[in-house]
Amino acid sequence: MIQFAGGPIGPAPTSHEIAGWIRERIRRGQFVPEQRLIEVDIIRATGGSRVRVREALQRLAAEGLVTIEQFRGASVRSASLEELRHIYRARAALEGITAADFAVMASDAQRARLQEIQDELERCVTERSPERFGRLNAEWHELLVEGSGNTTIGELLQRLSVPIHRLLFESFYDADRLRTANEDHRRILAAILARDANAAEAAMRAHVEAGFRTLSAIEREYRV
Amino acid sequence: MIQFAGGPIGPAPTSHEIAGWIRERIRRGQFVPEQRLIEVDIIRATGGSRVRVREALQRLAAEGLVTIEQFRGASVRSASLEELRHIYRARAALEGITAADFAVMASDAQRARLQEIQDELERCVTERSPERFGRLNAEWHELLVEGSGNTTIGELLQRLSVPIHRLLFESFYDADRLRTANEDHRRILAAILARDANAAEAAMRAHVEAGFRTLSAIEREYRV
């Protein structure tokens, strides 16, 4: 019954659900950086009580997604290019070690599934469907975390993904980026199937760092 | 004026301050895992209003430090050995990359300061002062983050450090552990001063992983 898809959520949502609703809107760019999050609006949109909404905003503040100022309430935090760099550096470290752990620990079913998604991703490149590529790409990375078995790293990566989600999606509209990303994926997958943890980690790091370079190009474009 | 040292904090503390107060007590083991955090007690101890205390608990729940159950309120979350392993894996990745970045980016003053702390750490080993070693060790790792210039990773590491802080401190009472930890530090420092990022990262990873092995030994002892 919980639907964070954008529409209102069921009656009497918990603060957790409201936080999810807001988080999803920030991800999608429906709430843009610096935008103020008015309590009453969120109450009307979600059907939650004021206390719940305030709790939800506190949670998001703890996640670093919004800032709360005295008597000015919550607003979506904007990430500087410098902060994007920091996020990507952290992601490179965490996704790298995740790939290494997957190569060693994942089950055969998970390896097979990774290959499956990879095949679909290849199709997306030739068929030019960036939205589908974006969804599958997210699934690919999530499967990697699942196979590595480390839920703590999973939470950290999820948190780090929110501020960059929209820009990432944006970047998939560039056909070149899609192709190079897919080449990276192939290299990572090959290392994983060969159970070569070191190679998998190195390839994943290179992949994340390449992602940052295209992203910073897009971001620069936006700012001007 | 803000004093998280354990005593009550100034009048009308913000939810942020209250969260810090609770976090510090969890770090020190004054609030043990599974212990319930009664709102009234925290109100009395901190002087904060009920709303603030509830907000603080929400923040800590978002950080994963406490769990909140309907009509049962907040209690300190206990970390399983499995979760400790996950935390240390994440720390290995993040501290590793931090050491590498420090080797490349840190200022000369920061390098010199790192050497200074290292010298003091050496003295602690011969003089058998584990408390002082614990404090200096924390400072050493914080300086590393500072020199790497990545505040995002700094926040993640700080968050990851809370559940293990007490056990870590415990481990420094073992003279052997102190000696091996210091040998690790020397190796890391040498790589950093030589500006060898790869060597620094590898040495740091080995250091963190060695830390987990001694920690898991202590933890096993406790459980039995």
Added chain:
DNA sequence: ACCAACGAAATTGTTGACAATCTTGACGAC
């Protein structure tokens, strides 16, 4: 046309009272 002072509206922060639920201890049946 521009600007500052002012005030109403909007928004957030705070408080207290009350409702819902859990916890504890006493009591009695077996």
Added chain:
DNA sequence: GTCGTCAAGATTGTCAACAATTTCGTTGGT
């Protein structure tokens, strides 16, 4: 003695009203 039942107390959840502050439009002067 052990177990279940019940009630009183403790604790958390919710709500509505009010206070404090910011925001924004208006007015008057130059």
